[in-house]
Amino acid sequence: MAKLSKSNLPSFAVEVFQNEYLPEGAVEVNAIATVTATGGGTSGGRPLADGPDAAVVIMVDCSGSMDYPPTKMRAAREATAAAIDTLRDGVAFAVVAGSHEAREVYPGDGRLAVADDSTRATAKQALRRLTTGGGTAIGTWLRKADSLFLSRRDISIRHGILLTDGRNEHEKPEVLGQTLDAVSGHFTCDCRGVGTDWTVAELRRISTALLGSVDIVADPAGLADDFRAMMETAMGKGVADVGLRVWTPQNATVVFVKQVAPTVIDLTDRRTEAGPRAGDYPTGSWGDESRDFHLCVRVPAAAVGNEMLAARISLVLPQPDGSTEVLAQGLAKAVWTDDLASSTRMSPQVAHYTGQAELTESIQQGLAAHRDGDLDLATAQLGKAVRLAQASGNEGTFKLLQKVVDVVDAKEGTVRFRKHVSEADEMTLETRSTKTVRVKK
Template sequence: MADETTAPRFEAEVDQNEYLPEGGRTVDAILTVTATGGPAAGARTAQIIIVDVSGSMAAPATKIVEAKKATATAIAALPDGTPFAVIAGNGGAQMVYPGEPGTVPADPRSRDEAARAVHSLWANGGTAIGRWLDLANVVFAGTDADIKHAILLTDGENQHETREQLEKVLAACEGKYICDARGVGHGWVAEELRLIASALLGTADGLESPAELAGAFAAMTRAARSKTVADVALRLWTPAGAVVRSVKQVFPRVEDLTARRTEISARIGEYPTGAWGAESRDYHVTVDVEPDAVGEEVLAGRISLVSDGQVLTERLILAKWTDDTARSTKINKRVAHYTGQAELATAIQEGLRARDAGDEDTATAKLGRAVQLAEETGHTDTAKLLARVVEIEDARTGTVRLKRRTPGENTEIIDVRSTKTVRVRRQKED
């Protein structure tokens, strides 16, 4: 029987305080976008699994063992017809399955062949992640799938190529495929995984134990299959004289899109949001407009989601000038909430860097502020993670003491999860 599901439907709502004081310029708005329904007929996902096989994956051996199990599990779950491939990465990149760059449709025979090829992997060599991603780009170029998704697993720092080399590869891969990056063990670097996920519009996270790999791989492949609309962009129109200060995704994680603007015209720009399934995301837009007279109202922006030239949903951002101080100074609750969440991510990252550098005063101040912000925004998961590195004396004031380092501690998980956010419910402003 044919699939009778319909294409996803996009809906959007704007939260803002429209009122500005006399002479005021800055307009903040939170756009909540929700996609429901689907999947769209004919949407097809190609899947590549990139497995770190550097020498450190054998220390302890459970890492390479569990990585192979997780890869085999993900392959077994692929629906028939799904184009897929497996890449092994160390100081170079090698095709595991198929033997030459390309993909193979999933079926009982190809899944069995791939699982046997993965079983024969062993750990040796260094780490050059850009080369892994570059090979994935070559492989994806050979498929016409609507959604192209890669899983990248590493346990180490990108030691055998420069940051500039990695960034060059990411620039070449940008817009070509999505990549979810995961770290396991104690040698990977949160900043590198976030860099990859940011450029390739995926997610970054760390695993507490190699035993979590199978579940993580399964979850990522399911999430990729749920994406039904590829290459969705956030389009922002602003009036003459306006300046776009920032465009950020703020839920489910903080992602600054400002520098990724593509000029459509002098007053219209687009920002990439990647592929969508049935999900909801929030964006924070800040625009400076030319001041107008008290009592006047202007359109400060028109914001929409577009895909393949089609507008999926659209909303307006307004600005009204008033001499009523109570109105103009009222802070929109959602704008304030997400501003705090962005500050929380920065405080965690800066605090951990200072701790690594031995600057205990800065580390204490930054991590204390992070604890305070986690308390204020209801980010209980982050608060629990922070408790691994600080003794919390008073969360409301951010009073903390640094803990002594312990053997095998992994602060990279705290770092990589710093950009995850919690949502505050939408509610009508008084």
């Protein structure tokens, strides 16, 4: 393990888990990189440094559907107020009302307020201007948030919270895609769907592009607690724009890079070149936390007795002068052997997260098949998901699966679809399908 730190940043460490031994002729190297950040975020609710070290924009759906039932809009106001109360002094913030357009609710004039007792109180009074009407065009909300963040270029930690109850019906998918391309890398964003009339894939597309989370709040009464928890997490971030840099030797190529804990996020297509044989993959903002990444590299085949460095994995932070600071580093190796026991042994970490990725895929494919009316495929995929969840100890996902299928034999993956499955239970399973459990020590 290698560790580099700086007094005003979290201290990062990278630990690599793999079986570096390969049989003769093998070309694929798999490794799990556990990245841990400590000493960042906040201490007792106090910022690391004086002044606004973070900015938050809360985007609240105010389309006409938010008034059905009226408790939905009331809960959204209460949740936004709870989030505002959680802002620590010195954080820049704004509230945006979203419909087929985006309207600044507080503070207005394209600015961000700075949180203190006075601005928090005024902002909560302004929430009375969150009134319903119009359609839904989420791209306009994101562009408004982006323009607000750009008004304070001196702030590096930028975080959005987006709440919606419906589909993005007043904007073409390609327009939303163009917006995500335009704002990606400018801020992170947590997305929440309230009720069951929104689309999981749509919000996951946004949260993935903006390196945030997505979840369902089926009952509006749970919004305030969820918003408060999201804001507390945002307030714990200590550094933004951290990249995972992967260097590979000549004639070696990266097959994929995925975050596999606490959720599965495929970062492979997010690579930006970073010099000869190196590429950076975005990881967003960090506080005191640990994440796991699965790296797969294809190397040239070699004879028994040869060994090589397959990849150098670094955490890097961009600097104002265009350079990058290396925060931590780890190595993945390849050693060719004719010892069968060594070359066939699978790293427990690699095996575990390969199974967790399969679990995510099985749930999503099973629910998609169910929507398409293919009950046989849906049952087979969700049965596989039950088997994988039970084997890996993913109790949270196992319990969600039990609300959708009756488990006959968990070990064999034998299940039957339940006769009466609520839409909320099915959407909850789909939304949380990417959540994983850490490998058991």
